[in-house]
Amino acid sequence: MIYYLILLIFILFIVWWYWTREREHERKLKRVYQEDALKYIFHQNDHGHPALFDGMKGSLGMNGTHLTHIINDLQSRGLIRISEQGMELTESGRKLVIEIVRAHRIWETFLQRETDLPLDKIHDHADRKEHELRGEKLNALDAHLGFPKIDPHGDPIPTEDGHVSVREGRVLNEWQEGQEGRISHIEDEPVPLARDIFNRGFRVNDRVKILKNTDQGMQVEHNDKSQYLDALTAMNIQLQPIERKEVPPKRTLNDLKPAEQGRIIYISERLQGLARRRLLDLGFTPGVPVKKVLVSSFGGDPTAYEVRGAKIALRKDQAKYIYIN
Numbered sequence: 001m002i003y004y005l006i007l008l009i010f011i012l013f014i015v016w017w018y019w020t021r022e023r024e025h026e027r028k029l030k031r032v033y034q035e036d037a038l039k040y041i042f043h044q045n046d047h048g049h050p051a052l053f054d055g056m057k058g059s060l061g062m063n064g065t066h067l068t069h070i071i072n073d074l075q076s077r078g079l080i081r082i083s084e085q086g087m088e089l090t091e092s093g094r095k096l097v098i099e100i101v102r103a104h105r106i107w108e109t110f111l112q113r114e115t116d117l118p119l120d121k122i123h124d125h126a127d128r129k130e131h132e133l134r135g136e137k138l139n140a141l142d143a144h145l146g147f148p149k150i151d152p153h154g155d156p157i158p159t160e161d162g163h164v165s166v167r168e169g170r171v172l173n174e175w176q177e178g179q180e181g182r183i184s185h186i187e188d189e190p191v192p193l194a195r196d197i198f199n200r201g202f203r204v205n206d207r208v209k210i211l212k213n214t215d216q217g218m219q220v221e222h223n224d225k226s227q228y229l230d231a232l233t234a235m236n237i238q239l240q241p242i243e244r245k246e247v248p249p250k251r252t253l254n255d256l257k258p259a260e261q262g263r264i265i266y267i268s269e270r271l272q273g274l275a276r277r278r279l280l281d282l283g284f285t286p287g288v289p290v291k292k293v294l295v296s297s298f299g300g301d302p303t304a305y306e307v308r309g310a311k312i313a314l315r316k317d318q319a320k321y322i323y324i325n
Helices: 004-045 053-060 066-077 091-114 118-127 135-144 189-201 273-281
Strands: 080-083 087-088 180-186 207-213 215-222 227-228 238-239 261-267 291-294 301-307 310-314 322-324
Touching: 004 053, 004 066, 004 087, 004 091, 053 066, 066 080, 087 091, 091 118, 091 135, 091 273, 118 189, 180 189, 261 273
Parallel strands: none
Antiparallel strands: 080 087, 180 207, 180 238, 207 215, 215 227, 261 291, 261 322, 291 301, 301 310
16 A cells, blocks of 8 residues: 555656746747847847837747747737837837847857857857847856957847847948948858858958959959859958958968067957867967067977967967967
């Protein structure tokens, strides 16, 4: 009798544990769907487009019945308002979605700087993490990264108090031949296009000069190399004007002669992830003197540099990202 009682208690415990786990999973999933719907409205409104039911349905991949329940819940919570023009965020809804967007963009920046994850994959990772990162954890990560202003795609990162700055830029197709600008934004979707752009070496803040502009595509100069971009790819890159006084430094560690010394200006933003972190940890920081002390007899690679009293060997493909005066 006792045996059956223990077995019954055990079965009831398993059923209770499974039920509570499923309820928690459903609760989290519902919150994710609601937050994704708020993000869709935010991005549509932010770009001056109406947030409509069919567009949200296609973007989020939901069936009509499920989406109707989500929208009704958001409306009853006072997060959105609905009119003939579509859906809009209320003040409370905008405050919530800005926190989600902030978490997304800070996590993208963390992945770019602290990991070796390919840039075309960080958006999907951030889409998942944004629903978990909140409050003090988010603020601590923001401080750890040095309160970055933009994410790897050039999107402005909202501040803790909810302020979102405006980042100017025009798509590459609108620039005239002979003009030069700095990349202010790279679209993260569609993913295949973003992957192609990143694989070609384009990064936010890079300089780009328009060599030829046609309806079919463009020839541009980027990193001292000419590249062809078809019209669709060019539409996914935005440029902003370069200040006249802005003159890029030309010398890197690779330009130092044996026994010559320079002073570090900065490490290029093109070098990110664990490689950047390693250089900073080794002492290659702005203002620090660095001296070329030993060149390898095997084609000059690697080369030893003296920094902060220590001798560090760097490959040419690392040294080219460290600018000096």
